Amino acid sequence: MSHVLNADVIALLEHPDTVRILATVDGQGVPHAVVKKSIHLGDDGNIHYLELLETSATNRNMVRSIWFDGTVAITLANPDGRSAQIKGRPVKAHITGPLFLHHYNRLKDIDADAELAAVWIIEPRLALDQTFAARRDAERASHPHFAHLDRLRR
Amino acid sequence: MLNPTRNRYRNEPAFDEVVAAHPDFPRLIALKIDVQRRGVLYTESAFRAVDPERHQLYTWGGVHYPHSLLLRDGTTVLANPQPEERDPYRVEYTEGRFVLVDEGEIIEEVEIWPRPRYYDKKTSSGLLMKEVVSARPQRLDIFASAFCHFAHAEDNGCKFCPLPAHHRQLRETYDLPTRLRAHDVKECIAEALKEPGRFTNIHITGGSVVKGKEILDAELSYYIDLLKHIGELFSTPRFPSQLLATAYNEKQLARLREETGLGSFTADIEVLNEEKFNWICPGKAHWIGYREWKRRLVDAVGVFGRGNVGTGIVGGVETAPPHGFTSESDALEATLSEAEDLAEKGVTTVHTVWVPQKGSEFHELKAPSLDYFIRLAKGLQGLRVKHGLSVDFDDYRRCGNHPDSDLARLQ
Ligand code: SF4
Numbered sequence: 001m002s003h004v005l006n007a008d009v010i011a012l013l014e015h016p017d018t019v020r021i022l023a024t025v026d027g028q029g030v031p032h033a034v035v036k037k038s039i040h041l042g043d044d045g046n047i048h049y050l051e052l053l054e055t056s057a058t059n060r061n062m063v064r065s066i067w068f069d070g071t072v073a074i075t076l077a078n079p080d081g082r083s084a085q086i087k088g089r090p091v092k093a094h095i096t097g098p099l100f101l102h103h104y105n106r107l108k109d110i111d112a113d114a115e116l117a118a119v120w121i122i123e124p125r126l127a128l129d130q131t132f133a134a135r136r137d138a139e140r141a142s143h144p145h146f147a148h149l150d151r152l153r154r
Numbered sequence: 155m156l157n158p159t160r161n162r163y164r165n166e167p168a169f170d171e172v173v174a175a176h177p178d179f180p181r182l183i184a185l186k187i188d189v190q191r192r193g194v195l196y197t198e199s200a201f202r203a204v205d206p207e208r209h210q211l212y213t214w215g216g217v218h219y220p221h222s223l224l225l226r227d228g229t230t231v232l233a234n235p236q237p238e239e240r241d242p243y244r245v246e247y248t249e250g251r252f253v254l255v256d257e258g259e260i261i262e263e264v265e266i267w268p269r270p271r272y273y274d275k276k277t278s279s280g281l282l283m284k285e286v287v288s289a290r291p292q293r294l295d296i297f298a299s300a301f302c303h304f305a306h307a308e309d310n311g312c313k314f315c316p317l318p319a320h321h322r323q324l325r326e327t328y329d330l331p332t333r334l335r336a337h338d339v340k341e342c343i344a345e346a347l348k349e350p351g352r353f354t355n356i357h358i359t360g361g362s363v364v365k366g367k368e369i370l371d372a373e374l375s376y377y378i379d380l381l382k383h384i385g386e387l388f389s390t391p392r393f394p395s396q397l398l399a400t401a402y403n404e405k406q407l408a409r410l411r412e413e414t415g416l417g418s419f420t421a422d423i424e425v426l427n428e429e430k431f432n433w434i435c436p437g438k439a440h441w442i443g444y445r446e447w448k449r450r451l452v453d454a455v456g457v458f459g460r461g462n463v464g465t466g467i468v469g470g471v472e473t474a475p476p477h478g479f480t481s482e483s484d485a486l487e488a489t490l491s492e493a494e495d496l497a498e499k500g501v502t503t504v505h506t507v508w509v510p511q512k513g514s515e516f517h518e519l520k521a522p523s524l525d526y527f528i529r530l531a532k533g534l535q536g537l538r539v540k541h542g543l544s545v546d547f548d549d550y551r552r553c554g555n556h557p558d559s560d561l562a563r564l565q
Contacts, residue, residue, distance in 0.1 A: 027564070054551075063563045066227045067180035095228035095551055096291040096352070097268045104351030116351065118228060 004124040005041070009084045012076045013041045021075040022049065024061030032057045039074060047074060047088060047122040050103055054117040062120055066090040072122060075130070083130035092121040163241040164520070169256070172524045179528050180561075185262060186231045187527045187557050189223070189243050189254065190507040193236025196220065196245045203247035209266040210273070210289060220245075220266040221288075223252075230291055230554025231264070234509060267291055270352055272345040277338045286334055287342035292551050293355045294346055298380060299333040302361025304437020311515075312424055312435045314471045317361070319513030333360070333376065336383040344387055355552040356384060359398035364441055373399065374406050381414035392417050396547050398466070401442055401450035407457040418547035419454045422466035423447050426492035426503070433477045448496065455500035461544040465496065466556075469505030469530050470522040482526045490533040497541040503534055504548055504556035527557065534558035539565055 005013070012018050020039035024032050036058075042048035051059045065072055066089075074086040094100040095118050107114045129135070139146065173184045196204075196219065204211065210221040214235075223231040223245070236242040244255040245264065254261045268291070273284040288295045297317075305311025346353060358380065363373035377397055385393065392415045401421035402410065410416060425431045428444040438447065454463040472478050472485045479485035493503040507527055510519045535558045538545060546552065550560040 060564055063227065067182060092226040093228040096224070097265065101349075101351050108350060 004127050005045070005086070006127065008082075008129065009076070009086065009127045010041060012078055012082055012084050013039070013047075015078055017080075018076050018078045020049075021077070022058060023073040023075070024058050024065065025070060025072075026057065026061055027064060032061055033075075034058055042121065044121070046091070047086065047124060049120050049122070050107065050116060051118045051120055052107075052115055056117075059117060062090050062093070062118075066093065071125070074122070077130075081131060083132070085128045085130045086122075086124045087126040087128075088122040088124040090120055091123045094119040094121070163239065166523055167525075169524065172528070175525070176528050176532075179532060180227075182225050182227050182229055182262075183531065183557050183560050184524065184528055185254075186225065186229050186560070187507055187531070188524050189231050189233045190509060191521050191524065191527065193240060193242040193509065194223070194233045194245050194254075195236060195238060195242040197247075199247040200245045200252060203252065204266060206269070208269060210269040212288075222267055222290075223254075224265040224267060224291060226263055226265075229550060229560055230267075232290075232555050234511065270346060271349045272342060275342075275345055277341045279335070279338055281338055283342040283345060286338050287346065289346070289353070290554055292353055293357055293553065294343060294353050296334065296339055296356070296358045296380075297360060298339075298358055298376070299360030299363070301332050301363065302437075303364045304362055304435075304441070306361070308437060308440075310437035310440065312438065312468075313474070313515040314424075314434065314468050314508060314510070316511040316513035316517070334380075336380045339380060340383040340387065343384055347387060354394060355547070356393065356395040357398065357553070358395070362400040362437065362441075364400075368403065368406070369441060370400050370402055370406060374402060374410065378410060378413050381410075381416050385415040388415060391415055394547070394552070396420055396552070398422060400438075401447045402454075403450060404453045404457070407450075407454050411457045416458075418462040418464070419458045420464045420466060420548065421447065421451060421454070422468075423451070424466070424468050425472050426467055426489045427472060427479075430472050430478060434471060434474065451496060451501045452499045460500040461502070462547060463500065464502045464504055464545065464548050467493075467503060467505045468508045469527060470508035471516070473522045473526075474516055474519050482522055485522075486526065486529055486533065489530065490537065493534055494537050494541075497537040497543055500543065502538055502543045502545050502548075504545065504553075504559050505530055505534060506555055507557065531557040531561060535561040535565070538562060 020036050021033050022036045022039060026032060036049050038050040040048055053059060064070060071087055071089055074088065077083045100119050103119050104116045107116055169188055173181050204220055211218045212221055219235055222233060225231060246253055246255050252264050252266060254264050270289045275283045277283060277286060302311060305315065343356065358377065364370060365372035377399060395417045397416055398420045423431065425434050431444045432439040451463060451465050467489065472489060473482060479488065496503055508521045510517045510521060545559045545562050548556065548559055549562050
């Protein structure tokens with residue numbers, strides 16, 4: 001199990017209403033952030049997601065990341081206000097084998113037309129609580145100078 | 155530090171040093187090249203951990219070898235076992251995983267190709283299916299014919315080619331027909347397709363057969379029949395497939411396209427230099443000729459369309475002594491300039507990594523440096539980018555044996 005993901009982040013990852021966004025970067029440094037519904041916590045404690053399109057910008061960026069040690073970011077946002085960000089490294093792409101076939105078959109049951117290009121494994125390196133109240137408290141604690149004076153008025 | 159064995163076998167810079175000189179080249183693809191170049195030695199721990207129920211194996215000289223390897227990015231490595239004295243990478247099993255080891259250090263985690271479900275089934279004619287149609291991680295491989303006219307009838311085969319010797323042995327060991335029968339192949343593919351998600355391409359190849367009203371007509375008719383049988387298994391008129399055959403003339407190409415559901419056509423020119431081609435591939439040179447081979451590839455683009463026609467070269471064989479290029483930079487320049495001529499006309503070139511193999515005339519020679527292969531792979535992929543050519547039918551997944559087309563994952 002990953003020690004990077006605490007119970008709150010795991011709960012967020014496992015909540016069905018959580019929106020999951022994967023942000024990658026292309027060769028020119030241009031960011032690309034898209035919703036990936038399939039992002040989930042794998043049995044190995046890493047983040048897994050299903051890539052359905054071989055030549056999607058995300059898939060190309062993921063390949064670039066695994067080849068050149070790039071980092072990707074995953075944003076989790078729940079309608080109840082909880083939010084977290086995970087930074088991680090793509091460490092494996094399953095393009096065949098048991099895990100790939102497991103998801104391929106599952107996917108076919110959901111959408112007979114769906115193709116599967118890869119099951120990507122992202123090793124989390126850092127998880128941040130992005131819930132606004134938590135971020136604001138942290139900001140105030142670490143940067144007390146950053147405040148409008150009227151807010152501090154007696 | 156180089157180990158004494160390597161010092162004797164290859165006097166060259168270390169892997170990390172070579173890779174560091176190419177920061178824009180993926181380390182995993184460089185590793186693939188190096189593993190192919192140097193081969194592998196499966197250690198006792200690896201042999202013990204191999205599971206015939208889960209892993210794809212083949213038997214050679216009474217030993218059950220893992221078919222080959224996969225890297226963690228999904229890259230296929232087709233590496234031959236090599237003896238210790240050839241300085242191979244070692245494959246070990248430690249802490250629940252297979253690893254590549256060099257100089258005592260773990261370099262990468264690897265996987266053994268997974269075994270497809272159809273492998274132990276038999277055709278109605280009694281043949282073991284895995285001996286009729288073999289599998290790569292996502293491709294079905296049909297080596298249709300062990301007979302190559304150039305090699306067997308004229309002793310004029312390509313000097314790097316171990317296939318006729320290899321296949322003769324396979325056919326004898328497993329009592330397979332010289333040429334696979336279409337209905338056997340069809341049965342195997344039908345069975346393979348029952349496993350969802352396992353395969354994305356069908357690859358057919360075999361030796362050259364010059365017989366026929368026009369030369370190569372017999373080879374062509376055989377492949378047409380085979381492809382028609384396979385085509386009956388699909389609901390679409392075309393199916394993802396690659397025929398790697400001898401270079402046909404325009405009329406023959408048109409027949410192939412019209413009468414079958416074939417998706418792409420490849421005819422390997424092997425060496426992109428006329429003089430070296432004439433020396434290394436005397437049979438091809440005699441029956442077709444270098445310039446005609448190139449012309450026929452371009453004709454194939456007219457028939458199959460841009461992005462559906464390719465040619466393969468045995469990367470590095472152009473440096474084989476005594477008549478090959480003596481300088482790697484000259485070899486590279488000559489190869490890439492000819493590949494560019496083809497790319498301009500819609501033909502894509504892919505390379506394999508030349509490994510001097512037993513059974514071939516060149517088996518005592520040494521392949522060029524890792525640096526050479528990195529430059530070659532980069533150069534060929536660069537031409538595809540420059541000329542807007544795709545290589546979808548022969549990429550990391552449909553094939554997996556071309557470091558240059560692995561790079562197309564970023565294109
Ligand atoms: S590479 Fe040359 S010798 Fe080998 S099977 Fe092909 S044509 Fe024949």
